[in-house]
Amino acid sequence: NAGVTQTPKFQVLKTGQSMTLQCAQDMNHEYMSWYRQDPGMGLRLIHYSVGAGITDQGEVPNGYNVSRSTTEDFPLRLLSAAPSQTSVYFCASSRTTGPNPAEQYFGPGTRLTVT
């Protein structure tokens, strides 16, 4: 199993540009989520999904869109990049049933810089 994969690893955008961060998992997990990590702020939830076709907002959803057309993929779209979106982005997945349904598996992250 590859686990949770994210692409790209690094990205530089200019203000106003759009892009999609890719996330895929091969563990057949129902739950997937996106976090951003900023110094001193911990991990903040952007959007999450409990299954294909179902998404919801987290703590900091503004400026981001998501969709979940398959169980495996959960892309994050930046509509119009702003310097405030400079961050490290992590995708995570987990089961929603079983002994440890909240045990989340994280991808390696995407470091995004917006100039």
Place this chain on the structure above:
Amino acid sequence: QQQVKQSPQSLIVQKGGISIINCAYENTAFDYFPWYQQFPGKGPALLIAIRPDVSEKKEGRFTISFNKSAKQFSLHIMDSQPGDSATYFCAASMILGNTGKLIFGQGTTLQVKP
């Protein structure tokens, strides 16, 4: 509103010492409390987790202590080693009906000096 507060922000411990990181939560509906460990350039990975029906859980050198009445829980790293140097995050979640959505603390950067 920060639902999970973590302290200290950074911690320096000598090799062989005990590292202690504390977290406090507000929502009494939380029923799953994991700790994640993150090395530089990597994603966080689950280290140890506890449910509120027990007051302590130990796995090797890592122990979670849980105080339900005080709404606090802590991570103790015994015999700390330089390889334990990492950032540690506490988190909280509601298992039932909430699909496992995690709320994280702000993180603690631990440095273990040889």
